[in-house]
Amino acid sequence: MEELRNIENYEQFKQALDTELANQAAGFVRTGYLLKKARDTDILASSGYSTVAEFAKAEYGLSKDIVSRYIAINDRYSEGGYSDRLQDKYEGYGVAKLQDMLTLPIEVVDLISPEMTRKEIAEVKAEVKAEEAISPIEVALEGTDVQQADMELCQKAIYKYAKDNPEKFKALVKWTKDGDSEELESILAPSGIAVLASRPQGIGKVFTSFKGEGQPVDILAVKNNEKHTLSMDDYAAKVREVFAQIADMPDAYEKTEVAPVQPENVIKKSESVIKKPEIESETPKSEPKESENVEKTECEVLSGEVVDNEPEEKQEEKATEEAPVAAGLDKNVLRGYAAAVSSSIKKLDRLWENRELEKCLEELTSIRWRIEQIQKNGGNAE
Structure with missing residues (x-):
């Protein structure tokens, strides 16, 4: 308590608040565990309540949806899916972020760093939802890009990403001549934390995740959950293979033909824009509005207003x-x-x-x- 009273600047305030909110996640997991025990045992037999939902509503004013959300948080984030302890890898996310990630496939959740904002997580969800709207048949009908036929998944992803982002393409070609892995990381993830989204032909959405300086790089194909993890040095070697031949051309990084300039489809701190999926129906669709839960604070979640993760x-x-x-x-x-x-x-x-x-x-x-x-x-x- 004394430590909180001695806060004098923004940095101290932000660190203290992050700590308090992160600690609440463990409380949510424990609450979910207790509610599951009441649901799965005869603990309520002498209480007069027939269900845990009835009990929670009468005693604490918790709706059935909120009870389900507590339980869902415990299912996904507790050790073994049924305990009173938060898994170590989810420490530091905070309750609101954990709730925001509930509807994401667990393979995608593993790509998200605690440092990412709720807005950035919402953008990852938008990318996943856009890909879910494209059927496997449509993906198969795209065929294969002959330029990428011999490439590995990580290479196809970065090549397509670079083609969609001309400035990055030029930077990568130039980097290939004498750059190292640290410089590559600074090009693709300037803040150290980033999730790059690209869509290689015939594969569907692929995420490339950077979780901090020198940390391994994760590559995930959303459609089939194919995942690869490479050290930063190994990833740099794979990227160099892709752009090496281009770099040997005279003035390659100035003359390389790439796709027209489009919004940069990279999700990272303070620089997040989502690129539309490349396959669209003939009828124009309006852009989905940003989910209201992005604007809600974690304090609202802790007070009982559980965020609805998906728009209706x-x-x-x-x-x-x-x-x-x-x-x-x-x-x-x-x-x-x-x-x-x-x-x-x-x-x-x-x-x-x-x-x-x-x-x-x-x-x-x-x-x-x-x-x-x-x-x-x-x-x-x-």
């Missing part, structure tokens, strides 16, 4: 799946439907975990439609 928007049907089945579908299309069913089942599990019932029904409708198409074509999607 109806999922759009995939354009490529609206055509009726005619004289039989190609086997590749059927395989795409089967892959989409598997993907939807995984997504449904996350939606059910967070009790997003309307979205569960929408996803079930989508699953049923795909399965019916497979049945109409002989039931063979192998």
